[in-house]
């Protein structure tokens with residue numbers, strides 16, 4: 001599996017950090033994990049045809065995770081028209097309860113042409129699903145009380161990725177540890193300085209990835225004013241050995257995204273001595289290998 005981070009930011013985008021969207025490529029699928037506003041443009045910028053997306057996961061209904069999800073269907077519908085008689089390929093959605101109802105409401109507002117149709121499939125119940133070469137498992141996540149939020153575990157070719165979306169501090173950590181056990185990649189937010197019902201703290205991400213023996217942790221959903229807090233936490237801990245750092249945070253590349261990538265957070269080597277490495281990786285166009 002390869003993961004491209006299209007957006008590692010939040011509701012207030014910056015030039016170099018857009019709302020949440022992640023493209024997971026497996027042998028046979030191109031799967032979107034969240035589709036915040038701006039995602040269609042990000043795909044096109046990265047020369048990925050939105051018609052190649054084979055499935056979409058929506059963690060919850062905040063616009064930084066969801067706003068482009070249905071517009072993407074409309075884009076595809078129009079793009080299919082440009083290529084005469086091209087068939088619309090069905091798109092499955094995985095999302096919280098209420099996703100289909102929201103789609104119907106969205107149609108009334110943004111795409112009112114009744115004769116135009118696109119075949120969609122909505123999987124709103126949590127559980128396990130086979131799709132292409134993936135085993136998808138969805139689970140309920142605590143985030144806000146106004147709608148359901150779900151997270152996802154994806155297994156493909158023996159590798160496992162976990163993405164809970166936005167996740168509140170009152171989440172049952174034991175459950176998350178079970179879900180995340182021995183995962184190869186955990187995409188998680190260190191969003192909150194103090195425990196809140198809506199977002200995880202950075203200490204919780206550390207506890208989770210350590211207890212679940214996660215191989216690689218990537219911090220996402222970084223608020224602009226939080227980059228330094230996250231960096232200080234990671235750098236300030238004497239448990240950590242520094243890895244590579246970017247030569248400069250100021251990049252000419254407009255797609256520059258600073259992510260915090262922590263391999264084996266909490267793992268032990270054979271001598272029993274903890275080994276930690278931190279790599280601040282600039283990824284924009286390059287995809288992250290899940291290995």
Ligand SMILES: [Zn+2]
Nearest residue numbers: 010062064166
């Ligand atoms: Zn968010």
Ligand SMILES: [Zn+2]
Nearest residue numbers: 060062143166
């Ligand atoms: Zn949210």
